[in-house]
Amino acid sequence: MTKHPDPIQTMLVAARRTQILDAAITVFSEKGFHRATIKEIARVAGIADGTIYTYFASKDEVLLAVLDRLNETTERGQQFVLGDEQDLKAFFRAYLQQRMALLWPNAEVFRAVLPELLVNGELRRQYYEQVLAPTIAVGEQFFQAQNEQLQITIPLTVRAIAGTLLGVLLLQLLGDEVVASQWEALPEVLTALFFDKVV
Amino acid sequence: MTKHPDPIQTMLVAARRTQILDAAITVFSEKGFHRATIKEIARVAGIADGTIYTYFASKDEVLLAVLDRLNETTERGQQFVLGDEQDLKAFFRAYLQQRMALLWPNAEVFRAVLPELLVNGELRRQYYEQVLAPTIAVGEQFFQAQNEQLQITIPLTVRAIAGTLLGVLLLQLLGDEVVASQWEALPEVLTALFFDKVV
Amino acid sequence: MTKHPDPIQTMLVAARRTQILDAAITVFSEKGFHRATIKEIARVAGIADGTIYTYFASKDEVLLAVLDRLNETTERGQQFVLGDEQDLKAFFRAYLQQRMALLWPNAEVFRAVLPELLVNGELRRQYYEQVLAPTIAVGEQFFQAQNEQLQITIPLTVRAIAGTLLGVLLLQLLGDEVVASQWEALPEVLTALFFDKVV
Amino acid sequence: MTKHPDPIQTMLVAARRTQILDAAITVFSEKGFHRATIKEIARVAGIADGTIYTYFASKDEVLLAVLDRLNETTERGQQFVLGDEQDLKAFFRAYLQQRMALLWPNAEVFRAVLPELLVNGELRRQYYEQVLAPTIAVGEQFFQAQNEQLQITIPLTVRAIAGTLLGVLLLQLLGDEVVASQWEALPEVLTALFFDKVV
DNA sequence: AATGAATGAGAATTCATTCAT
DNA sequence: TATGAATGAATTCTCATTCAT
Numbered sequence: 001m002t003k004h005p006d007p008i009q010t011m012l013v014a015a016r017r018t019q020i021l022d023a024a025i026t027v028f029s030e031k032g033f034h035r036a037t038i039k040e041i042a043r044v045a046g047i048a049d050g051t052i053y054t055y056f057a058s059k060d061e062v063l064l065a066v067l068d069r070l071n072e073t074t075e076r077g078q079q080f081v082l083g084d085e086q087d088l089k090a091f092f093r094a095y096l097q098q099r100m101a102l103l104w105p106n107a108e109v110f111r112a113v114l115p116e117l118l119v120n121g122e123l124r125r126q127y128y129e130q131v132l133a134p135t136i137a138v139g140e141q142f143f144q145a146q147n148e149q150l151q152i153t154i155p156l157t158v159r160a161i162a163g164t165l166l167g168v169l170l171l172q173l174l175g176d177e178v179v180a181s182q183w184e185a186l187p188e189v190l191t192a193l194f195f196d197k198v199v
Numbered sequence: 200m201t202k203h204p205d206p207i208q209t210m211l212v213a214a215r216r217t218q219i220l221d222a223a224i225t226v227f228s229e230k231g232f233h234r235a236t237i238k239e240i241a242r243v244a245g246i247a248d249g250t251i252y253t254y255f256a257s258k259d260e261v262l263l264a265v266l267d268r269l270n271e272t273t274e275r276g277q278q279f280v281l282g283d284e285q286d287l288k289a290f291f292r293a294y295l296q297q298r299m300a301l302l303w304p305n306a307e308v309f310r311a312v313l314p315e316l317l318v319n320g321e322l323r324r325q326y327y328e329q330v331l332a333p334t335i336a337v338g339e340q341f342f343q344a345q346n347e348q349l350q351i352t353i354p355l356t357v358r359a360i361a362g363t364l365l366g367v368l369l370l371q372l373l374g375d376e377v378v379a380s381q382w383e384a385l386p387e388v389l390t391a392l393f394f395d396k397v398v
Numbered sequence: 399m400t401k402h403p404d405p406i407q408t409m410l411v412a413a414r415r416t417q418i419l420d421a422a423i424t425v426f427s428e429k430g431f432h433r434a435t436i437k438e439i440a441r442v443a444g445i446a447d448g449t450i451y452t453y454f455a456s457k458d459e460v461l462l463a464v465l466d467r468l469n470e471t472t473e474r475g476q477q478f479v480l481g482d483e484q485d486l487k488a489f490f491r492a493y494l495q496q497r498m499a500l501l502w503p504n505a506e507v508f509r510a511v512l513p514e515l516l517v518n519g520e521l522r523r524q525y526y527e528q529v530l531a532p533t534i535a536v537g538e539q540f541f542q543a544q545n546e547q548l549q550i551t552i553p554l555t556v557r558a559i560a561g562t563l564l565g566v567l568l569l570q571l572l573g574d575e576v577v578a579s580q581w582e583a584l585p586e587v588l589t590a591l592f593f594d595k596v597v
Numbered sequence: 598m599t600k601h602p603d604p605i606q607t608m609l610v611a612a613r614r615t616q617i618l619d620a621a622i623t624v625f626s627e628k629g630f631h632r633a634t635i636k637e638i639a640r641v642a643g644i645a646d647g648t649i650y651t652y653f654a655s656k657d658e659v660l661l662a663v664l665d666r667l668n669e670t671t672e673r674g675q676q677f678v679l680g681d682e683q684d685l686k687a688f689f690r691a692y693l694q695q696r697m698a699l700l701w702p703n704a705e706v707f708r709a710v711l712p713e714l715l716v717n718g719e720l721r722r723q724y725y726e727q728v729l730a731p732t733i734a735v736g737e738q739f740f741q742a743q744n745e746q747l748q749i750t751i752p753l754t755v756r757a758i759a760g761t762l763l764g765v766l767l768l769q770l771l772g773d774e775v776v777a778s779q780w781e782a783l784p785e786v787l788t789a790l791f792f793d794k795v796v
Numbered sequence: 797a798a799t800g801a802a803t804g805a806g807a808a809t810t811c812a813t814t815c816a817t
Numbered sequence: 818t819a820t821g822a823a824t825g826a827a828t829t830c831t832c833a834t835t836c837a838t
Contacts, residue, residue: 032314032315034232047819047820050819051820058813059813111317114313114314115315118310119231159377166362166369167365168359171365173317174323176331176335186359189355192356193360193393194393236827237828249803252829253801430717433716447800448798448801448836449798456833513629517627517708526771530773555786555789560764561776565763566756568760568764573722574729613822634806636808647809655809
């Protein structure tokens with residue numbers, strides 16, 4: 001009858017949820033949301049089918065929780081602090097490095113949710129508002145501070161850059177091995193691409 | 200008993216296939232491949248469920264045919280010919296304009312197949328080899344002709360640019376309205392981003 | 399508007415029915431009644447699906463017509479006439495020879511209808527009355543004429559002999575190669591089995 | 598998490614399988630394999646459709662399990678031991694009695710599988726090898742021991758006798774009421790038929 | 797009469813979810 | 818809480834039958 005939040009209980013619940021979400025991400029990214037079955041997620045998590053329903057109301061809720069994890073990671077990444085980089089180029093490179101380092105370990109989570117994201121309006125709205133919009137806003141503020149003139153193109157420019165990050169991740173997910181093998185060189189290349197002349 | 204290809208017959212078959220594929224793209228983009236049912240595709244196409252199986256062996260084959268349509272469109276786009284643009288920048292802008300004009304009407308087709316692409320290895324391989332790899336190869340040749348020095352970064356640079364195209368398309372699919380409303384301005388913005396200094 | 403039976407017309411119809419039934423027997427015995435499709439029967443017959451329905455009201459009717467053919471063949475066989483065999487044993491051998499020679503070419507027809515016969519009451523009744531009962535009746539009359547004493551066992555004895563014929567056919571259909579390869583020796587062996595002492 | 602075979606669990610599983618197989622045999626014999634639906638088997642078994650798939654991978658597997666049951670019964674019958682019958686005729690009568698007593702309760706199982714047996718190569722091979730071939734082999738050994746001279750006809754003679762058993766069963770399945778009502782008299786009649794002179 | 801595309805009822809199978817133990 | 822057997826709605830696919838040409 002105790003309604004007081006028992007700290008040990010809370011931790012156990014969190015641990016179980018993590019265990020289930022890890023399994024879900026694995027299975028979702030291998031098979032996609034629909035081909036993934038509760039049975040297999042349970043198997044990978046080492047628990048019984050029914051147990052998942054003690055922690056999540058439905059399969060959809062599991063997906064939402066995976067998305068939440070992606071959001072949380074991104075939010076943590078949002079707290080980007082400028083080091084003592086001297087110039088804009090150096091700053092940009094550092095920013096890219098951090099963002100892409102964040103993207104890499106989340107690639108499979110991304111693969112797990114993207115399909116549903118593209119197709120499920122509610123999920124898409126949630127992802128856009130919680131992950132993309134803030135990222136883009138940060139970028140817009142940044143450019144606005146730097147550049148007072150070309151304000152009209154700033155929104156598109158920021159989206160182009162954000163798009164590039166999404167795009168190279170997508171290329172990797174689609175099987176491009178150059179991107180996969182040289183992921184760490186990308187910040188440098190992108191910085192050069194954006195800040196130096198192409199030719 | 201005639202086995203000779205009857206031209207009228209061939210056209211009727213092509214028309215029916217088109218009718219079914221149009222419906223499939225609509226439903227796939229709205230609901231995703233798995234939530235889309237043959238019943239609904241048939242309803243949208245205005246035919247009976249079973250009729251789809253006269254033209255496609257399975258639901259998977261319908262998806263493959265949708266992907267093929269994407270491929271064909273891309274191939275047509277591959278036959279890009281330089282006008283009399285004076286400099287590289289102008290050429291690049293023209294190239295982007297053409298590519299993005301191609302991407303726009305295919306956005307929904309892309310939304311329809313991308314989810315499965317991420318998750319279905321065979322489909323992914325086919326898409327990568329037939330669509331992405333040629334596009335990237337064209338870009339690499341182009342840069343190689345222009346620039347003999349920075350060869351090591353060329354592959355990544357080309358992928359960054361290709362990724363940017365994919366990325367902005369993805370942003371639009373994820374609900375970004377700035378990209379959607381200013382799609383036509385993107386070639387100019389991207390050209391500026393890549394060829395002029397950012398700031 | 400002519401209702402007069404046109405003899406040429408009648409022959410054409412009969413020829414088409416034969417063509418279809420031949421195809422049906424082939425496909426039924428290969429795949430069984432249910433796995434056989436009208437499409438395949440039509441293909442084997444070299445006509446279009448729909449055409450079958452000009453000659454038969456339904457797939458069931460095709461099966462009934464196959465059964466009819468079996469019946470007709472049997473009836474023809476019923477008109478067994480005693481040659482000038484001297485003794486009972488010789489007569490019996492001759493009878494078996496004739497019956498089994500009849501059974502052999504009909505084995506596939508038998509394979510085609512037996513499954514449905516076992517399971518479809520109406521079909522079974524029809525087959526029993528038109529084929530089995532007369533055959534058994536002939537046997538009973540024969541034995542009655544020979545043997546006045548053991549009347550009680552005659553019905554069972556006749557059925558045992560009829561059963562033996564059915565049974566060896568079934569063995570062959572079930573893949574027994576000895577029966578298949580020595581089919582023609584069976585009348586002799588059976589006569590010996592029934593008329594001589596086993597050991 | 599225990600993978601040790603839990604005896605209670607094992608029994609429950611066996612009971613459910615039996616329950617499903619009993620229902621399957623009933624429905625198969627009534628309607629034949631193809632007209633029988635999983636829905637109806639489930640209804641007869643008093644469970645939900647889906648439950649069948651917890652115990653059998655497919656409808657085909659259900660049929661195979663029915664066949665297995667037939668095999669097991671037959672194998673048990675194979676362990677025929679001679680009592681103290683004095684002569685061959687008495688032995689043969691006892692053998693027939695035992696075989697036919699075995700056949701009778703399995704008649705419906707036989708009706709359930711025979712149609713598919715005739716038409717499904719793999720099933721047929723399995724049945725022939727596991728049921729018929731051993732039975733025939735036993736018979737051949739038996740005759741060989743008795744009779745050294747007429748070896749050439751032994752294989753056919755044994756098949757004729759085996760065929761007689763199959764054949765009278767088939768007659769019964771095809772609706773013959775004399776065989777059905779006097780089943781128990783058959784061993785005596787057959788023994789007389791084979792060991793005494795017909796007339 | 798012949799054709800074969802179109803139809804849609806019906807079947808096997810899957811799997812999220814429930815619930816008795 | 819954990820379990821996993823049971824459930825049955827939903828889905829893909831098949832195919833006998835129809836009918837416009």
